[in-house]
Structures are given as structure tokens and as C-alpha cells.
Amino acid sequence: MTAVAPAADPIGPADVPTPLDAAAAQRQALVERWAERHGVDAARRLAEAEDLADAVAAEITPDNTVDTYTKSWRVWTRFCAAADLPEREGSRGALVAFVTWMLREGQQNGAGYAPSSASTHLAAAVVGLRQRGVQVSGDDQAAARTALEGLAVKLLQAGERRGRGQAVGADIEGLHAIVRACPDTLAGDRDKALVLTGFHYASRSQDPAGLLAGDVTLHPRGLVIAVLTGKTKHSVRNAKIGYSQDPAVCPVRAWTAYRTRLAAEADPRWSRPDAPAFVGIDRWGRVTGGMVPDSVTRAITRISGRAGVPIAWTGHSLRIGLASVARSKGRDGIAIADQGGWARHSRSMLGYMQIDDGWEDNASAGLT
Known part of the structure; x- marks a missing residue:
């Protein structure tokens, strides 16, 4: 068988x-x-x-x-x-x-x-x-x-536009409004330093969240910020921020005031070089730990809302703002790229160089 x-x-x-x-x-x-x-x-x-x-x-x-x-x-x-x-x-x-x-x-x-x-x-x-x-x-x-x-x-x-679109860019008027609206507290000083420094080096929300106190150093001409959280060789950089002509919106003075107050009012461990550069602060003024990217984004939106900025800023508004404001003031594109951590001639950076109303910087203006 x-x-x-x-x-x-x-x-x-x-x-x-x-x-x-x-x-x-x-x-x-x-x-x-x-x-x-x-x-x-x-x-x-x-x-x-x-x-x-x-x-x-x-x-x-x-x-x-x-x-x-x-x-x-x-x-x-x-x-x-x-x-x-x-x-x-x-x-x-x-x-x-x-x-x-x-x-x-x-x-x-x-x-x-x-x-x-x-x-x-x-x-x-x-x-x-x-x-x-x-x-x-x-x-x-x-x-x-x-x-x-x-x-x-x-x-x-078909007239259908999806998505939130590009975030609104920070501007100088908005920075002044934010500074005026910040309370005279540790949290208020932190908010000013967060926004003013972030604007001047075109920060993403993960950048200030990833900074340690030792990554920000004072220089006779301002601050040097070692940005180590970037995704590319361009975005990992030492960003230099000089003193502003207007003390009210000076990022160097804001950073110094925040760190001085933090040292005076919080546990000494938060002033160590290996401590987070930007800390979370509860309603009673107590430090709760280092900020994370989501808390940075929420803070920027909250800060801009408190200041009455017409369209609330997001975590990307500071980055867009540096590119668009610097361009409007005639800064060189390569210098903008180096400061913000873009590749030179980056398409995304060029997209951030917003033209607010299309009239002042119009290719057809004055041709006839």
C-alpha cells in the first residue's frame, strides 16, 4: 500500500x-x-x-x-x-x-x-x-x-484649501506687545527671554526645549547659543545674538534678567550649567522642570494671546518671523540662512520670507 x-x-x-x-x-x-x-x-x-x-x-x-x-x-x-x-x-x-x-x-x-x-x-x-x-x-x-x-x-x-496653512510670522510690533504684557514675575521674565531669544535665532519649538543653561554663553557683544537639536548639519550651529538698540526688546538683556531672577528665586540646581535653559513654572512661581517642545509651543501661543497679538503665534512663528523681518530689512539671504540654520538658498527659508501684502515688494511695481 x-x-x-x-x-x-x-x-x-x-x-x-x-x-x-x-x-x-x-x-x-x-x-x-x-x-x-x-x-x-x-x-x-x-x-x-x-x-x-x-x-x-x-x-x-x-x-x-x-x-x-x-x-x-x-x-x-x-x-x-x-x-x-x-x-x-x-x-x-x-x-x-x-x-x-x-x-x-x-x-x-x-x-x-x-x-x-x-x-x-x-x-x-x-x-x-x-x-x-x-x-x-x-x-x-x-x-x-x-x-x-x-x-x-x-x-x-475647486476652491478647497486644506490644512492650517503657514503659521503667522512674529514681527517687531508683536514683540513689543509681548514685552509690555509680561508680568513682573519669574514666569514673565522667562516668557520674555523665551520669545526674544527665540526670534533672534529663528528657533523651532524643540530648540529652546533642548537647550541647557551651559549652551547659552555671554559674549562682550551679546549671546552665543549652541543649538544642538537641529536635524541637519546646517541647523546645528552657534547662533550669535547681539545687543538690541532698543533695550525693551533686547534678547541679551532679557536672558540676563531671567537667569538672574531664576538664581535668586529658585533652587540652585536650576542654575547649574547642565540644567535646562528654559524651565516650566507653575502658577505659584515654582519651577516644575525643563520645558519640552509641546510646552514651548503652548507657551508661545499663550504669551502672544496675552499680548493681544491679532493672530496667535505658534511654535514656528519665531522661525518664520526672523526670516521675513530680516528680509524686509535688507539682510543678506546667506546671513539669514546661517543665523536660522537653513541650507543656503533653502526653499523653505525662501517660503518663510513672506510678502505681507504683495504691494511693497511687487515685481510689477513701478515698471510703467
Whole structure:
């Protein structure tokens, strides 16, 4: 009697290769090719170099970038569930369908994403697919991006503008209003120093949150701020801030007053060089710890609201303000880029150089 081979078990979830399995299999195949070409010892050293490269990539990837990848992968998995498509396929059709779905109904509440958000999710989802061993061609990704740009134009033509748009930029009048509205307290002095210094080095919300007291040093001509939280080689910098002609909005004087008062009224540990440069302060004037990016953003919005600024500032308003105000006063674009930590001729910096009403700096003005 001939033995009948047992039927193969159906493939279940446990049999589906995980991203880690796929990556390990790819690495093993690569090592085997190296061994054939160069010998076992060279293959081992090359594999160790790959491990080092992976560790360096993980070390230099900013936390907020990792957070974006995680959020965007969740958006991708929601799309795949809604469209009944496999998560680990990044074909041209799937990516075009993804951007179409995002603009139409991708948010949790059923509304469509703004094109800028959809663009971020597309890029991060492609990274997520590649991290999981999925081959995504540049042509397929480009097709999805072309579809996204075309659909965004259709939205504009239909009169639909999504997203909050660019944050309002800080201006000199607003700085004066903020200074006048700050109370004569430790928190008030902290608020003035936070806004005035942040404006003068075009801070993002994570920049003052990441500063230690020792990162801000006095110089005969002003302050030198070591900004170490930037994402690029341009944004990690030593920003120099000079004394202002108007003492009322002078960032150097504001910083000195804040730190002097902090030393007099708070525990000495908050004045150590390794303490946070900007601290949280409760309603009773007690220091609660170092500020984080979210608390910086909330503080700037609260401070501008207290001052009666017509449109509330956000954590990015100081950064936009430095670029737009410096440009309006004729500062050189390269000097602005160096101070704010942009690449020279950065597109984002040029976008921040806002033209408030389109009349004063108009290409057609005075031609006829």
C-alpha cells in the first residue's frame, strides 16, 4: 500500500515572514554573495560594517522622524484594510490609490488630508515598506507623487484649501506687545527671554526645549547659543545674538534678567550649567522642570494671546518671523540662512520670507 503524503498545512499568520525575518534573509543572501566573491573572512568584516551602518543610521535619525514613520505606517495600514490590499506590496497602483484615498477620506474622522500631510505620509510609508523588505521602485513612487500633485491642483481649482496653512510670522510690533504684557514675575521674565531669544535665532519649538543653561554663553557683544537639536548639519550651529538698540526688546538683556531672577528665586540646581535653559513654572512661581517642545509651543501661543497679538503665534512663528523681518530689512539671504540654520538658498527659508501684502515688494511695481 502506497503511503499518501500528508497535505501541507495551510499558511497561517505564524508562517508569514515578519519584517525582521525578511531583512535577515536579505542580509544572509548578501553575506553569501560576499563570501563567494571575497572569501569568508572578508564577508564577515563586511557584515560587521553593515551592522555598524545600521547602528549609525538609528543613532542619527531624529526622534520626531521616527515618530512620523510610525504614524504614517498606521495610516498605510488603515488604507490597506479599507482597500483590502496587502500591507507589504508597494506597487504603482497601490501607491496611487493610497494618495487618492488620503485626499478623499484618509483621516480618522473620514475627512481628507491636506496635500502636504498626504505627501509626508506617502514618503514615510515608502520608507516603512522598504524597512520591511518590500521593493518600491522610484518610478512607482514618482507616479504616486505626480498623482498627488495633480489632485492637489484639482482641489485648489475647486476652491478647497486644506490644512492650517503657514503659521503667522512674529514681527517687531508683536514683540513689543509681548514685552509690555509680561508680568513682573519669574514666569514673565522667562516668557520674555523665551520669545526674544527665540526670534533672534529663528528657533523651532524643540530648540529652546533642548537647550541647557551651559549652551547659552555671554559674549562682550551679546549671546552665543549652541543649538544642538537641529536635524541637519546646517541647523546645528552657534547662533550669535547681539545687543538690541532698543533695550525693551533686547534678547541679551532679557536672558540676563531671567537667569538672574531664576538664581535668586529658585533652587540652585536650576542654575547649574547642565540644567535646562528654559524651565516650566507653575502658577505659584515654582519651577516644575525643563520645558519640552509641546510646552514651548503652548507657551508661545499663550504669551502672544496675552499680548493681544491679532493672530496667535505658534511654535514656528519665531522661525518664520526672523526670516521675513530680516528680509524686509535688507539682510543678506546667506546671513539669514546661517543665523536660522537653513541650507543656503533653502526653499523653505525662501517660503518663510513672506510678502505681507504683495504691494511693497511687487515685481510689477513701478515698471510703467
